[in-house]
Amino acid sequence: MLRAGWAMGREPPSLGFRGGMHPELLGWGGFLSWPLPRPRVDPVALLPCSLCGNCLGSEGARRLWEALRENRTLEELYLDITGITDSGLDNLVPCLLANSTLRLLTIVGNRLSEAGQRTLSELSRRKPGLKVISTFESDMGLLQAYLDWVEEIKADPDQMDAVKNADALRCIVSVLRDLDESRTSPEARARIRELRREISALLGEKE
Incomplete structure (x- = not known):
């Protein structure tokens, strides 16, 4: 959480x-x-x-x-x-x-x-x-917080059901896909791709 x-x-x-x-x-x-x-x-x-x-x-x-x-x-x-x-x-x-x-x-x-x-x-x-x-x-702490949240969802079926029904994760993935990665640092770019990949896998969808 x-x-x-x-x-x-x-x-x-x-x-x-x-x-x-x-x-x-x-x-x-x-x-x-x-x-x-x-x-x-x-x-x-x-x-x-x-x-x-x-x-x-x-x-x-x-x-x-x-x-x-x-x-x-x-x-x-x-x-x-x-x-x-x-x-x-x-x-x-x-x-x-x-x-x-x-x-x-x-x-x-x-x-x-x-x-x-x-x-x-x-x-x-x-x-x-x-x-x-x-x-x-713009903030590495934010990206890590969302990565940690995804890990918690993966470990908690009740959270997973609620979030999937709500489409909140899909909204996050959509925003991440629209980012201009050319403007980000290599570290941020790696975290963004990791978060996008983790959420897509959680949803059972292709990245």
């Missing part, structure tokens, strides 16, 4: 629901939306939040950015494989420039064009204190 915090030197973001405040991916077709009671939260605590695999979409993303204008408790936000497209970034920059606590945003596995990636690059340029990870090849 990928756990929140991997990119900040702790553990990787969660992608399977086990409880607590982090929705975890059970299925691409049946997205979770806070199915358990929310815990009491210290208003001054800095928290991570994983929405990986949730059907947030572009409209949901725009609303989330607006909410983050005034948020002062969130430090890490994981939005991998959440169905966000370029239109979901329309208000991203002004909203997150107004936020003072967020230090990490991961948003990989979403269908963003070059224009969308430029928006994220602008955010990174204007807010250097915020680490934005938008592509698999």
Whole structure:
């Protein structure tokens, strides 16, 4: 299970629901939306939040950015494989420039064009204190976290059934196939190919 915090030197973001405040991916077709009671939260605590695999979409993303204008408790936000497209970034920059606590945003596995990636690059340029990870090849820790997740799925039939039904792994493979490997380091290229190969084998499909 990928756990929140991997990119900040702790553990990787969660992608399977086990409880607590982090929705975890059970299925691409049946997205979770806070199915358990929310815990009491210290208003001054800095928290991570994983929405990986949730059907947030572009409209949901725009609303989330607006909410983050005034948020002062969130430090890490994981939005991998959440169905966000370029239109979901329309208000991203002004909203997150107004936020003072967020230090990490991961948003990989979403269908963003070059224009969308430029928006994220602008955010990174204007807010250097915020680490934005938008592509698999940009962070070796991310690639390793997904490789570890695949190994856990292989060892857990229940996880495998949920993920196959949801098509989340197929989405990851599709994104990996579209990467321009010529722009990646040899090490990243090897990890990308390994991840693509492992997921394809897990799904019983040709790479």
